[in-house]
Amino acid sequence: MGSSVVVPTASSGPDASDESTVLESGPPGGQWWRSAVFYQVYPRSFADSGGDGVGDLGGLLERLGYLELLGVDALWICPVMRSPMADGGYDVSDPRDIDPLFGDIAVLDEVLEEAHDRGMRVTMDLVPNHTSDRHPWFTAALRAAPGSPERERYIFRDGRGPKGAEPPNNWPSIFGGPAWTRVTEPNGKPGQWYLHIFAPEQPDLNWENPEVVADFEQTMRFWLNRGVDGFRIDVAHGMAKPPGLPDMDRVNTAMLVHDDNDPRFNDPGVHDIHRRLRKVLDEYPDAVSIGEVWVDDNVRFGEYVRSDELHLAFNFRLAETSFDAAKIRAAVDNSIEAVAAVGAVPTWTLSNHDIEREVTRYGGGAVGLRRARAMILLELALPGAVFLYNGSELGLPNVDDLPEDALRDPTWERSGHTERGRDGCRVPIPWEGRQPPFGFTSAEQSWLPIPPQWAGLTVESQLERLDSMVSLCRMAIELRSVRPEFAGDGLEWYGSPVGCLAFRRAGGLICAVNTSSVPTPLPPGEVLLSSVPLDGAMLPPDTAVWLV
Numbered sequence: 001m002g003s004s005v006v007v008p009t010a011s012s013g014p015d016a017s018d019e020s021t022v023l024e025s026g027p028p029g030g031q032w033w034r035s036a037v038f039y040q041v042y043p044r045s046f047a048d049s050g051g052d053g054v055g056d057l058g059g060l061l062e063r064l065g066y067l068e069l070l071g072v073d074a075l076w077i078c079p080v081m082r083s084p085m086a087d088g089g090y091d092v093s094d095p096r097d098i099d100p101l102f103g104d105i106a107v108l109d110e111v112l113e114e115a116h117d118r119g120m121r122v123t124m125d126l127v128p129n130h131t132s133d134r135h136p137w138f139t140a141a142l143r144a145a146p147g148s149p150e151r152e153r154y155i156f157r158d159g160r161g162p163k164g165a166e167p168p169n170n171w172p173s174i175f176g177g178p179a180w181t182r183v184t185e186p187n188g189k190p191g192q193w194y195l196h197i198f199a200p201e202q203p204d205l206n207w208e209n210p211e212v213v214a215d216f217e218q219t220m221r222f223w224l225n226r227g228v229d230g231f232r233i234d235v236a237h238g239m240a241k242p243p244g245l246p247d248m249d250r251v252n253t254a255m256l257v258h259d260d261n262d263p264r265f266n267d268p269g270v271h272d273i274h275r276r277l278r279k280v281l282d283e284y285p286d287a288v289s290i291g292e293v294w295v296d297d298n299v300r301f302g303e304y305v306r307s308d309e310l311h312l313a314f315n316f317r318l319a320e321t322s323f324d325a326a327k328i329r330a331a332v333d334n335s336i337e338a339v340a341a342v343g344a345v346p347t348w349t350l351s352n353h354d355i356e357r358e359v360t361r362y363g364g365g366a367v368g369l370r371r372a373r374a375m376i377l378l379e380l381a382l383p384g385a386v387f388l389y390n391g392s393e394l395g396l397p398n399v400d401d402l403p404e405d406a407l408r409d410p411t412w413e414r415s416g417h418t419e420r421g422r423d424g425c426r427v428p429i430p431w432e433g434r435q436p437p438f439g440f441t442s443a444e445q446s447w448l449p450i451p452p453q454w455a456g457l458t459v460e461s462q463l464e465r466l467d468s469m470v471s472l473c474r475m476a477i478e479l480r481s482v483r484p485e486f487a488g489d490g491l492e493w494y495g496s497p498v499g500c501l502a503f504r505r506a507g508g509l510i511c512a513v514n515t516s517s518v519p520t521p522l523p524p525g526e527v528l529l530s531s532v533p534l535d536g537a538m539l540p541p542d543t544a545v546w547l548v
């Protein structure tokens with residue numbers, strides 16, 4: 001597979017870092033993130049420097065040259081804080097320290113310094129909705145009495161029914177089973193219940209408690225003072241809970257799904273919390289916040305990115321859309337409309353560590369890869385901030401046949417081994433060589449096994465080929481950053497045949513995608529880049545093109 005290109009080659013190789021790059025402040029008024037390409041690093045799967053089979057910050061440090069070569073503007077590093085790892089680090093026991101599995105603060109400092117020298121910003125994941133059950137606050141709460149200040153940091157309630165043996169309400173956990181766990185009181189008797197929207201190892205915090213707010217503000221300042229450029233905020237539509245914690249009307253036990261009427265999320269009280277957090281971020285003029293906001297309604301979604309709340313919010317519509325021109329167009333319109341009303345910037349993402357990889361979603365194999373190539377061109381042609389999940393630039397598929405004893409996602413246990421969960425999209429990056437673990441680790445095995453069939457997908461082999469997915473991404477990211485045709489905040493649709501879409505950016509870029517099964521005439525213009533080589537004046541099926 002190849003691509004038609006007119007493109008300058010990237011100016012520096014993976015190790016060419018002798019000239020320091022000064023971080024550019026981006027568009028006037030700062031706001032470097034308005035059209036940035038973010039690269040999501042899932043640290044345990046990115047690169048291992050410690051030889052234990054698990055990726056770490058040292059591994060990231062060693063591979064920063066690759067990310068510079070790829071041309072991304074910023075990193076989003078998934079949680080690396082101290083954690084018992086019940087949910088891949090989203091169960092934090094000390095939010096102001098690095099887990100030894102990933103390194104220490106000194107390595108993080110090195111990552112920050114070197115990433116900045118290479119012209120990349122660094123954002124980190126913060127987890128405000130819950131802590132680990134091993135966080136000192138929670139262990140203190142278990143030792144303390146009902147109604148004590150220690151319990152007031154979390155959401156403890158008496159149970160319902162005789163002897164309080166029933167959970168306080170009917171909410172299920174996102175990972176399966178009830179969202180409540182009953183504790184044994186210090187006197188040895190069954191006692192209160194605590195809320196955990198996710199795993200029992202992730203007790204929800206009580207954001208009505210000023211101590212919780214103050215502690216989170218301290219955490220933000222701690223990392224910002226070290227030079228972090230902002231945060232991805234986990235479950236940014238959580239935190240506030242409806243008064244009285246009413247039952248759900250319809251109990252939705254489907255795991256990892258979302259619904260705007262779900263009382264566990266999107267309570268209006270959450271906006272006051274975001275306003276508080278924004279005040280802290282505003283002390284650091286270049287810092288950005290990006291919320292994980294699973295909200296479909298455009299008005300309610302837009303509320304999260306009002307000028308005094310989050311800077312950006314993930315919009316997952318494109319990631320939830322099949323490879324269908326009409327649906328893609330609707331998703332694009334929707335995402336732009338959702339933020340336009342409040343003057344915010346749209347965000348685009350095709351995958352992350354919670355979502356099946358796009359190559360698989362689009363049909364798998366050669367067809368899935370071909371469509372993923374087309375979609376990455378569509379994504380990078382759009383106005384706003386783009387988020388690429390590590391491995392998507394390699395066209396990695398999901399791995400759906402991981403051995404059962406390798407599975408780590410809490411969903412697997414909580415579902416009684418009926419749902420495999422998200423490990424299939426978290427398989428480590430194949431870097432080089434012909435056999436697993438492909439340079440990911442010096443250990444014999446990586447924490448999740450890498451399929452031997454990925455020999456042709458390694459970074460090394462793809463960088464050598466101009467027709468590879470990684471070369472396509474590199475060229476596209478470079479063009480996006482240097483060409484004036486990508487200017488402008490909006491886009492204008494062209495009429496196009498059924499199964500196709502085409503739009504124009506104000507700066508003059510035209511992007512066309514053919515999701516149908518028949519070739520369609522190319523729009524007029526000079527081809528800048530295409531997802532596969534073009535032969536003549538037609539755009540083949542499962543292909544995207546950029547023209548100017």
Ligand code: NOJ
Pocket residue numbers: 087090127198234235292353354
């Ligand atoms: C969203 C994160 O992306 C996911 O990986 C995690 O399991 C939940 N939040 C709980 O923190």
